[in-house]
Amino acid sequence: KAGVTQTPRYLIKTRGQQVTLSCSPISGHRSVSWYQQTPGQGLQFLFEYFSETQRNKGNFPGRFSGRQFSNSRSEMNVSTLELGDSALYLCASSLTPGLAGGPDTQYFGPGTRLTVL
Amino acid sequence: SQQGEEDPQALSIQEGENATMNCSYKTSINNLQWYRQNSGRGLVHLILIRSNEREKHSGRLRVTLDTSKKSSSLLITASRAADTASYFCATPDYNKLIFGAGTRLAVHP
Numbered sequence: 001k002a003g004v005t006q007t008p009r010y011l012i013k014t015r016g017q018q019v020t021l022s023c024s025p026i027s028g029h030r031s032v033s034w035y036q037q038t039p040g041q042g043l044q045f046l047f048e049y050f051s052e053t054q055r056n057k058g059n060f061p062g063r064f065s066g067r068q069f070s071n072s073r074s075e076m077n078v079s080t081l082e083l084g085d086s087a088l089y090l091c092a093s094s095l096t097p098g099l100a101g102g103p104d105t106q107y108f109g110p111g112t113r114l115t116v117l
Numbered sequence: 118s119q120q121g122e123e124d125p126q127a128l129s130i131q132e133g134e135n136a137t138m139n140c141s142y143k144t145s146i147n148n149l150q151w152y153r154q155n156s157g158r159g160l161v162h163l164i165l166i167r168s169n170e171r172e173k174h175s176g177r178l179r180v181t182l183d184t185s186k187k188s189s190s191l192l193i194t195a196s197r198a199a200d201t202a203s204y205f206c207a208t209p210d211y212n213k214l215i216f217g218a219g220t221r222l223a224v225h226p
Binding site: 004031035042043045048050055056058088092104105106107108109110111113 | 161162213214
């Protein structure tokens, strides 16, 4: 099976612009999660989608949004970019829907490196 | 907020030596997972240990879990230069994982 793919791999934007990142999960996986990784804050959860529904969102401003399509592919959007949004954005998919006991193995994509100038 | 906290933050060893990383967490968990990240790349799942397990092996990896102390350890035996990476523990919180700050492991030839 193909792994999780993310596009683009690298992106350079300027402050005030917006950006859309894409993630294709492993075939058959319906849960997609997004994480932001920065040197200062580490890995932080952004949001999770299952069956086109956002089920959970991390502590990020409303400039960060996402969606999931019927084929489980997901996109995240960041509007009005700030310098602090520079980060590695990781997408992960999992087979189990993440019930009260939490998700089992999450499979991560290679990430999108976003640089905001 | 970070649930898992790894110790040490950085570890430097020679090839062939063993590397031990520790993780502490705060709340009750269903399972604990370890991931590896090579420089600036995606995370690779290494091993998952459930709350009713005390020890688990996978190749050169050995993970222990002590739920009474809310801690876990990852042991890499006979390390290789290719093991150079950052290692993270992660605990589930409903439908997301909460990661620790990670341990940076450098294995020198």
